[in-house]
Amino acid sequence: NAGVTQTPKFQVLKTGQSMTLQCAQDMNHNSMYWYRQDPGMGLRLIYYSASEGTTDKGEVPNGYNVSRLNKREFSLRLESAAPSQTSVYFCASSQGPRRDEQYFGPGTRLTVT
Amino acid sequence: AQSVSQHNHHVILSEAASLELGCNYSYGGTVNLFWYVQYPGQHLQLLLKYFSGDPLVKGIKGFEAEFIKSKFSFNLRKPSVQWSDTAEYFCAVKLLYNFNKFYFGSGTKLNVKP
Numbered sequence: 047n048a049g050v051t052q053t054p055k056f057q058v059l060k061t062g063q064s065m066t067l068q069c070a071q072d073m074n075h076n077s078m079y080w081y082r083q084d085p086g087m088g089l090r091l092i093y094y095s096a097s098e099g100t101t102d103k104g105e106v107p108n109g110y111n112v113s114r115l116n117k118r119e120f121s122l123r124l125e126s127a128a129p130s131q132t133s134v135y136f137c138a139s140s141q142g143p144r145r146d147e148q149y150f151g152p153g154t155r156l157t158v159t
Numbered sequence: 160a161q162s163v164s165q166h167n168h169h170v171i172l173s174e175a176a177s178l179e180l181g182c183n184y185s186y187g188g189t190v191n192l193f194w195y196v197q198y199p200g201q202h203l204q205l206l207l208k209y210f211s212g213d214p215l216v217k218g219i220k221g222f223e224a225e226f227i228k229s230k231f232s233f234n235l236r237k238p239s240v241q242w243s244d245t246a247e248y249f250c251a252v253k254l255l256y257n258f259n260k261f262y263f264g265s266g267t268k269l270n271v272k273p
Contacts, residue, residue, distance in 0.1 A: 079261070086168070088249060088265040089203075104260070136202065147193055148251075148261060150203040 047072050050151035052137050058157045059127040067122040067154050069137030075149070077142035078120035079104075080112060082133040083153075089136065095120055096142060127158045163252050165264035172240050173272050180235040180267050182250030191253040192233040193261075194224055198246045206248070209233065220244070242273045 050071045059065055071078065076097045081089040081104075091104030095114040109131060111123045120139075124131060134155050138148040164183045172178060184190065191210050195203040207218025214226040224235045233250060250264040 081263075086265055088163075088165075089263040091260065091262075094260065138203075147205050147208050148203075149205075150195075152202045 049073065050137055050139055050149050052135075052151035052154050054154060055152065056155050058159065059124075060159055061128060063127050064123065064125050065127065065156075066124075067135055067137075067156075068119070069121065069151060070119045071137075071139040071149070072118065073139060073141075073149065074117070075139035075141050076117070077140045078114065079138040079140075079148065080110075080120070080122045081136045081138065082106065082131075083136060084133050092122065092135075124156075127156075129158045132156060132158045163250055163262050163264040165248075165250055165267050167267045168265070169268045169270070171270045171272065174242055175239050176271075178235070178237040178240050178244070178269070180248055180250075180269070182233045182235065182264055184231050184233070184250075184252045184262070186231075186252060186254055186262075189255040191255065192224075192226060193251040193253070194218065194222070194233070194235050195249045195251060195263075196246045197249065197266075203249065206235070240269070240271050242271045245269060245271045 053068045079094040080092040090106050093112040095101045098117045113121050134153050136153045137151040140146045140148045166181050193208045194206040196206050197203045209216045209226045217223045247266045247268045249266045252262045
């Protein structure tokens with residue numbers, strides 16, 4: 047099993063450009079999450095999907111959109127990138143809804159200039 | 160505001176020293192508790208978890224954590240650290256009335272000197 051995979055690993059954008067970060071899991075998990083990690087701030091939840099067909103906002107959703115394409119895939123879109131979105135983005139999945147832990151992908155390092 | 164606090168932001172130890180990293184949370188009700196580790200350049204990996212039962216839980220690589228409900232704490236311990244334990248450690252809380260949200264602390268960077 048590959049677990050949770052993310053593409054791309056690195057990306058540099060100019061302010062105003064758009065892009066989509068892809069995430070897929072092969073563990074048949076119900077729930078999927080997008081986090082951003084910034085120095086000294088830990089992980090902050092951007093959006094999550096409790097199950098296929100549902101998405102909800104987390105702590106820092108502004109400037110992002112998500113799509114739960116199917117049970118395996120959960121994408122994060124930046125419509126108009128800003129320098130404040132420079133961060134490392136992690137996708138995670140969990141079996142849900144109780145007594146479970148999250149499994150993380152390798153991350154995408156995004157720089158917006 | 161509800162939060163997860165890790166008071167030690169950066170810890171430097173020599174090999175064989177004992178480790179204790181603090182984690183406190185401010186949520187009421189039943190919680191699941193986790194410690195994750197992030198080695199340099201890698202993604203987060205689960206160290207250990209607490210769901211219920213014995214408040215002293217053991218994880219991988221000799222780590223353990225104790226849940227003290229009255230203190231809303233879940234501190235991570237290791238009797239003797241190794242250079243390979245150099246990493247960032249994150250405490251996380253999952254609220255059982257909000258099944259799908261995990262809340263993370265800001266992390267503690269551990270630097271073990273050989």
